Amino acid sequence: MSDPARRAIEAVWRIEAPRLLAGLARHAGGIGPAEDLAQDALVAALEQWPREGIPANPGAWLAAVARRRAIDAARRRRVLERRAGELGRRLELDRPAQESAAPDGEPGEDLLALILLTCHPLLSVDARVALTLKLACGLSTEEIARALLAREPAIAQRIVRAKRTLAEAEVPFEVPPPGELGPRMASVLDVLYLLFNEGYAATAGEEWQRPELCHDALRLGRVLAELLPTDPEVHGLVALMEIQASRSSARGGPAGEPVLLLDQDRSRWDRLLIRRGLAALERARALGRGLGPYGLQAAIAACHARAATAADTDWLRIVALYDALSQIAPSPVVALNRAVAVAMAYGPAAALEIVDGLAREPALERYHLLPSVRGELLAQLGRSDAARAEFERAASLTRNERERALLLARAARAA
Amino acid sequence: MRFMMLMIPNIPAERDWMPSPEAVAGMMRYNEELTKAGVLLALDGLHPPDTGARVSYGESGVTVKDGPFAEAKEVIGGYWLIDVSSREEAVEWARRVPGAPGDVVEVRRVFEMSDFPEDVQAAAGDFEAP
Numbered sequence: 001m002s003d004p005a006r007r008a009i010e011a012v013w014r015i016e017a018p019r020l021l022a023g024l025a026r027h028a029g030g031i032g033p034a035e036d037l038a039q040d041a042l043v044a045a046l047e048q049w050p051r052e053g054i055p056a057n058p059g060a061w062l063a064a065v066a067r068r069r070a071i072d073a074a075r076r077r078r079v080l081e082r083r084a085g086e087l088g089r090r091l092e093l094d095r096p097a098q099e100s101a102a103p104d105g106e107p108g109e110d111l112l113a114l115i116l117l118t119c120h121p122l123l124s125v126d127a128r129v130a131l132t133l134k135l136a137c138g139l140s141t142e143e144i145a146r147a148l149l150a151r152e153p154a155i156a157q158r159i160v161r162a163k164r165t166l167a168e169a170e171v172p173f174e175v176p177p178p179g180e181l182g183p184r185m186a187s188v189l190d191v192l193y194l195l196f197n198e199g200y201a202a203t204a205g206e207e208w209q210r211p212e213l214c215h216d217a218l219r220l221g222r223v224l225a226e227l228l229p230t231d232p233e234v235h236g237l238v239a240l241m242e243i244q245a246s247r248s249s250a251r252g253g254p255a256g257e258p259v260l261l262l263d264q265d266r267s268r269w270d271r272l273l274i275r276r277g278l279a280a281l282e283r284a285r286a287l288g289r290g291l292g293p294y295g296l297q298a299a300i301a302a303c304h305a306r307a308a309t310a311a312d313t314d315w316l317r318i319v320a321l322y323d324a325l326s327q328i329a330p331s332p333v334v335a336l337n338r339a340v341a342v343a344m345a346y347g348p349a350a351a352l353e354i355v356d357g358l359a360r361e362p363a364l365e366r367y368h369l370l371p372s373v374r375g376e377l378l379a380q381l382g383r384s385d386a387a388r389a390e391f392e393r394a395a396s397l398t399r400n401e402r403e404r405a406l407l408l409a410r411a412a413r414a415a
Numbered sequence: 416m417r418f419m420m421l422m423i424p425n426i427p428a429e430r431d432w433m434p435s436p437e438a439v440a441g442m443m444r445y446n447e448e449l450t451k452a453g454v455l456l457a458l459d460g461l462h463p464p465d466t467g468a469r470v471s472y473g474e475s476g477v478t479v480k481d482g483p484f485a486e487a488k489e490v491i492g493g494y495w496l497i498d499v500s501s502r503e504e505a506v507e508w509a510r511r512v513p514g515a516p517g518d519v520v521e522v523r524r525v526f527e528m529s530d531f532p533e534d535v536q537a538a539a540g541d542f543e544a545p
Binding site: 004007008010011012014015054108212215218219220221222223226249272276 | 450451452453454456457496498500501503504506507508510527
């Protein structure tokens with residue numbers, strides 16, 4: 001098959017796979033069997049479409065093939081079970097047929113059930129990320145390995161294990177009742193934001209940003225916003241990702257080095273994404289139930305997005321939003337970010353007091369931004385030697401090469 | 416990556432042409448599909464060219480001509496701006512547009528700042544964003 005034909009089919013796959021899988025999982029008894037059926041349908045497409053052209057409704061075509069395979073499999077199973085049954089009746093091992101009697105779900109509900117499953121709290125965070133990319137974003141194992149800077153066999157194994165864990169625990173394929181949905185959605189949003197951040201500020205490796213991961217996270221976020229239009233935190237997270245993504249071409253200098261928010265050339269910010277982000281934040285607010293942690297972070301990002309220049313930033317409002325965030329989702333990282341805003345609103349001395357109070361936080365012990373912020377405050381207060389030592393310490397803690405170079409340069413400037 | 420899908424509809428020449436309710440409903444369904452898939456960034460439909468104007472630039476200056484334009488064969492009727500993973504995916508979305516016979520959708524990739532050489536980026540950077 002020619003390359004263009006294969007790529008065209010892969011593009012269809014990328015669009016259709018999540019919905020196809022979600023629709024099949026309810027009937028086939030879990031995502032494992034659903035994935036096998038979907039793969040069969042993909043193989044059939046790879047055989048037929050290059051000859052006959054892509055059908056007018058490729059999603060329906062794939063679903064029909066997969067369903068046919070499912071019926072064939074059930075028929076074979078029945079034949080086997082009939083034979084086993086003759087034996088089983090003697091051994092009293094007769095079991096009912098395994099076809100699910102579950103009613104047809106809404107396509108949207110099936111997709112939501114799929115995303116909830118791939119982000120299930122039973123799985124490790126790494127497993128959730130890999131499984132979400134595979135099943136909810138339709139990426140191949142090879143693409144996931146490239147995106148996460150991992151080896152393909154390792155990712156394949158992680159996915160197999162995750163599916164086994166879900167199957168062994170007999171996690172049902174369903175959207176839980178409203179009372180149980182909250183914590184499950186929190187896990188989904190956390191996985192999405194982790195994915196986005198891994199692309200936005202790569203924790204390891206030579207590249208500072210991996211835009212395709214941001215794109216996958218943002219896209220799935222936009223899908224979720226349509227699936228759960230009345231959940232303010234979904235809109236809050238989408239707003240946060242849209243606004244952060246709007247800065248991506250301003251965040252890298254000519255040599256690929258990171259450029260900090262206040263030093264960025266704001267004319268390079270993407271106005272379309274900012275508008276979308278502000279609109280998503282408005283949707284979250286309009287639901288009238290207050291903003292959650294993601295909504296508040298989006299509101300902070302929106303303060304930066306609205307400021308025409310760094311000097312126009314409304315730091316008092318940002319401090320107030322950080323205060324609110326510290327109330328509902330206190331964490332040392334939030335406290336550190338709040339300190340940065342306090343420095344801008346009330347000066348470096350007030351901020352240094354907060355940062356010094358965080359020095360004993362075990363969670364921040366290896367966090368390079370703590371010494372980096374402290375270094376900046378010390379430099380502003382004219383304590384150059386102490387500042388340089390902090391920047392050097394920060395450089396020794398980051399695993400990102402680009403960031404390390406930036407911090408070492410900052411240390412040299414502080415001296 | 417971003418693509419623009421430019422709709423070049425095959426509409427009759429008469430001035431007060433309006434699409435049928437069925438055609439509009441089909442287009443709304445399509446737009447909803449784009450939104451639900453998380454790929455739609457923006458879209459707009461354009462008034463017909465007879466209410467527009469053409470501004471052309473020549474050796475001796477600028478000429479303004481009001482519509483309608485007898486010579487214009489391919490007229491843009493609207494656009495979608497989509498955010499997708501590949502050119503192939505953009506083409507696949509274009510295939511799904513509920514076009515009428517004779518309609519054409521042109522798929523074009525949107526320039527991003529990083530596609531330009533450094534000197535062009537620098538020149539663009541000298542101006543404040545709107």
